[in-house]
Amino acid sequence: MTGLLVTGAGVVSAAGLGLTAMTTALTAGSPLRLDVTGLFPQPLPYRSAPVLASFDARALLGRKGTSSIDRATALSLVACGQAIEDSGLPVAEMADRVGIALGTTVGSLSSSSEYSRETLVAERPYLVNPMLFPNTVMNCAAGHAAIRYGLRGVNSTVAGGQLAFLGALRYAVNVLRRDYADAMLVGAVEEFSPHSAWAHQRLGHEGPPGEAAVIVVLQRPGTPLGDGRRPLAELAAVTSGYRPGGHAAGPGGRMAACIRQTLARAGLQAGQVGSLAVSETGGGPVGQEMLAEAEEAAAPGGSARQVRVRHVLGDCGAAASALQFVALLASFADRPADGPPVRPALLAGWSPEGAFGAAVIREPAASPAAV
Amino acid sequence: MSRNGRAAGPRVVVTGLGPVSSIGVGAAAYGQSLRAGQVGVSEIRSFDAAGFPHRYAGEVRDFEPDRLLGRLDLTRWGRSSQFAATAARLAVRDADLSSAQIEAAGLGVVMGTTSGESQVVEELTARAVAAGGGQAFPPEVVSQLPAARLAYAASEELAAPGLSVTLANACSASNYAIGYAYDILAGGEAEAMVAGGADSVCRWAHAGFYRLGALSDRTCSPFDRDRTGILTAEGGVALVLETLEHARARDARIYAEVLGYGLNCDARHMVAPDANRIADCMRLAHANAGVKPADVGYICAHGTGTAMNDHAEAAAVRMVFGDDPPPMSSIKSMLGHAMGAASGFGAVAAVLAIHDGFLPPTMNWANPDPRFDWLDPVPNRSRPAQIEVAQNNGFAFGGNNCITVFGALR
Numbered sequence: 096m097t098g099l100l101v102t103g104a105g106v107v108s109a110a111g112l113g114l115t116a117m118t119t120a121l122t123a124g125s126p127l128r129l130d131v132t133g134l135f136p137q138p139l140p141y142r143s144a145p146v147l148a149s150f151d152a153r154a155l156l157g158r159k160g161t162s163s164i165d166r167a168t169a170l171s172l173v174a175c176g177q178a179i180e181d182s183g184l185p186v187a188e189m190a191d192r193v194g195i196a197l198g199t200t201v202g203s204l205s206s207s208s209e210y211s212r213e214t215l216v217a218e219r220p221y222l223v224n225p226m227l228f229p230n231t232v233m234n235c236a237a238g239h240a241a242i243r244y245g246l247r248g249v250n251s252t253v254a255g256g257q258l259a260f261l262g263a264l265r266y267a268v269n270v271l272r273r274d275y276a277d278a279m280l281v282g283a284v285e286e287f288s289p290h291s292a293w294a295h296q297r298l299g300h301e302g303p304p305g306e307a308a309v310i311v312v313l314q315r316p317g318t319p320l321g322d323g324r325r326p327l328a329e330l331a332a333v334t335s336g337y338r339p340g341g342h343a344a345g346p347g348g349r350m351a352a353c354i355r356q357t358l359a360r361a362g363l364q365a366g367q368v369g370s371l372a373v374s375e376t377g378g379g380p381v382g383q384e385m386l387a388e389a390e391e392a393a394a395p396g397g398s399a400r401q402v403r404v405r406h407v408l409g410d411c412g413a414a415a416s417a418l419q420f421v422a423l424l425a426s427f428a429d430r431p432a433d434g435p436p437v438r439p440a441l442l443a444g445w446s447p448e449g450a451f452g453a454a455v456i457r458e459p460a461a462s463p464a465a466v
Numbered sequence: 467m468s469r470n471g472r473a474a475g476p477r478v479v480v481t482g483l484g485p486v487s488s489i490g491v492g493a494a495a496y497g498q499s500l501r502a503g504q505v506g507v508s509e510i511r512s513f514d515a516a517g518f519p520h521r522y523a524g525e526v527r528d529f530e531p532d533r534l535l536g537r538l539d540l541t542r543w544g545r546s547s548q549f550a551a552t553a554a555r556l557a558v559r560d561a562d563l564s565s566a567q568i569e570a571a572g573l574g575v576v577m578g579t580t581s582g583e584s585q586v587v588e589e590l591t592a593r594a595v596a597a598g599g600g601q602a603f604p605p606e607v608v609s610q611l612p613a614a615r616l617a618y619a620a621s622e623e624l625a626a627p628g629l630s631v632t633l634a635n636a637c638s639a640s641n642y643a644i645g646y647a648y649d650i651l652a653g654g655e656a657e658a659m660v661a662g663g664a665d666s667v668c669r670w671a672h673a674g675f676y677r678l679g680a681l682s683d684r685t686c687s688p689f690d691r692d693r694t695g696i697l698t699a700e701g702g703v704a705l706v707l708e709t710l711e712h713a714r715a716r717d718a719r720i721y722a723e724v725l726g727y728g729l730n731c732d733a734r735h736m737v738a739p740d741a742n743r744i745a746d747c748m749r750l751a752h753a754n755a756g757v758k759p760a761d762v763g764y765i766c767a768h769g770t771g772t773a774m775n776d777h778a779e780a781a782a783v784r785m786v787f788g789d790d791p792p793p794m795s796s797i798k799s800m801l802g803h804a805m806g807a808a809s810g811f812g813a814v815a816a817v818l819a820i821h822d823g824f825l826p827p828t829m830n831w832a833n834p835d836p837r838f839d840w841l842d843p844v845p846n847r848s849r850p851a852q853i854e855v856a857q858n859n860g861f862a863f864g865g866n867n868c869i870t871v872f873g874a875l876r
Contacts, residue, residue, distance in 0.1 A: 211670040228674035233634035238864025241733040250731035254613035293600025339625035448618040
């Protein structure tokens with residue numbers, strides 16, 4: 096068991112700002128589709144998509160330090176700010192011991208691709224804007240988050256596509272376990288752009304792509320909680336692995352084994368999981384198989400509620416499993432004080448290449464000191 | 467020397483090296499080039515550099531993945547993934563680990579990168595420019611985009627069942643990867659890991675560094691008074707790390723011990739390094755490794771060849787090591803700056819320095835910089851030395867500092 100505590104969440108999605116906006120949209124269940132035809136100068140493969148159509152980075156973040164940042168970085172910064180505020184983490188008092196692990200697919204594809212495009216279409220290939228160069232590097236958002244919020248501890252960017260959040264989570268658990276930090280911001284980001292939209296469409300994925308940034312605060316037990324705050328959940332275990340040959344090669348059972356191992360580390364058995372979320376990206380027959388594999392391992396006989404986000408928020412790439420994670424997290428917060436305990440939740444993910452991972456969260460112990 | 471105060475847990479050693487670089491492919495060729503002061507810089511061929519004022523880079527000219535790989539279907543993977551997989555295969559071969567041992571050890575892979583599949587981004591971009599939009603993206607190329615595939619390619623090539631993750635911490639990413647793999651072994655979660663990094667030369671980085679005023683014309687001369695900047699480079703690099711117990715049980719050759727590492731963030735500027743924070747990072751690395759500054763016999767520098775880096779790195783060394791710092795050389799004077807692979811190449815150099823008893827040189831060096839004339843950059847010629855502890859510096863955009871520490875096995 097990790098004993099680590101989730102103490103805050105920040106969510107920026109097509110549903111708006113904050114976790115409540117997201118859960119409200121998920122409860123309503125209707126697809127969020129906003130007109131995207133006027134958002135970019137380039138042609139798009141979709142007329143509408145689940146995006147933050149009126150997202151205004153300057154209004155939310157101010158002018159200072161925002162003049163040259165890209166959309167992925169801006170979304171991340173807003174989510175980081177929310178998560179820090181939600182947790183009440185006294186960052187300034189512990190700056191050397193606070194870090195970030197942020198999941199991504201390729202950073203900002205629009206930033207790197209537009210930079211590359213300038214080398215082709217400018218009068219001279221080197222007439223690129225030096226101010227925008229850092230945006231092409233994948234750790235741009237995490238670097239800006241450190242500067243803006245004074246996060247002087249471990250700063251890492253995990254490239255994991257649909258497994259990015261689980262990758263960042265496992266990375267952060269390692270950092271906290273090894274005592275390299277006391278608190279980590281953990282999350283993932285994906286921006287909507289013409290580049291990512293075409294990439295999504297050309298891969299033949301169903302439905303439109305979306306965009307989101309999600310950050311949670313993960314702390315070592317015994318580290319300071321914000322005034323009057325209670326932990327939102329305990330992260331019980333996180334595990335990951337790789338299946339050579341890929342998941343399309345027929346039933347593999349390796350993700351099921353990973354899920355069983357994760358449950359065992361959390362001191363749980365199959366059937367004790369109350370809610371379950373599995374990667375929705377990629378879908379298709381392999382997706383169905385992986386979902387079945389996860390259900391069989393964690394909740395045989397359909398004994399767990401399945402949490403989906405994609406039909407409402409679109410395919411949010413690296414941020415997709417982070418959205419699922421906070422949707423699972425919200426189920427703990429919804430419980431009335433005198434209500435029955437909420438059963439633990441499992442997040443499982445896989446990539447077409449063959450990677451997979453799983454994490455279990457559960458209600459925090461009544462007294463944080465007892466954890 | 468003191469190695470007290472280290473976290474409890476299994477000791478971790480390096481048993482395999484797999485450099486795929488502009489100065490050599492494989493541990494033997496790479497080591498010989500480091501010793502000989504071989505410079506791997508050449509005129510750019512990976513893209514049409516005709517319109518650029520500067521046209522040199524550290525490309526891997528004799529990269530023949532099809533001759534070196536065992537399992538990977540090359541048609542499905544981009545150049546950086548092929549670098550990562552080839553480096554991993556070479557490292558595992560060097561370590562003499564069998565498929566059965568890979569499976570039984572729960573071998574995992576951690577790869578670092580700056581720009582992932584940058585050549586795939588550039589190919590898609592060129593197609594979009596030609597066709598007037600992304601409708602021209604070929605799906606089989608789009609599927610090669612995700613940077614996570616660098617680690618996946620290595621896991622696939624090795625049929626490795628453990629964790630497979632790519633860390634995108636820019637130019638210190640390989641050190642992050644080595645540190646994370648070390649933690650996983652020291653934490654008892656696996657018995658063997660492959661860690662390293664990969665990146666490919668690309669137009670946009672060449673243009674970006676040029677416009678930052680950081681790109682040299684054809685010579686990289688770190689720590690020289692008249693330095694002119696970096697040269698972009700590419701390659702893949704991997705190290706096999708094992709618990710000491712696992713390595714001894716199979717009677718493996720042990721190059722060196724991973725003593726520990728340190729990491730922190732400047733949290734001040736995206737591009738400019740911060741000497742004070744680099745010094746802090748060195749102190750964290752030493753504490754984690756259980757060594758004192760006086761124990762360190764060699765520093766493999768970040769040493770990009772820019773004035774900004776030279777001054778910050780030298781100042782930090784002075785703060786931590788005082789009046790008597792160990793020799794510090796930059797292998798980027800030979801390789802160029804291989805971005806996400808750079809600190810992995812540095813790690814291999816540090817490990818070979820310990821194992822083979824020599825200091826790699828800083829090539830192209832002519833005049834001391836008056837701001838740090840005390841520095842011994844091991845100018846222009848490698849030299850024999852017995853190294854007990856070597857420190858490998860890695861700094862990056864985003865203020866991502868990460869320093870690894872290796873020691874002779876004692």
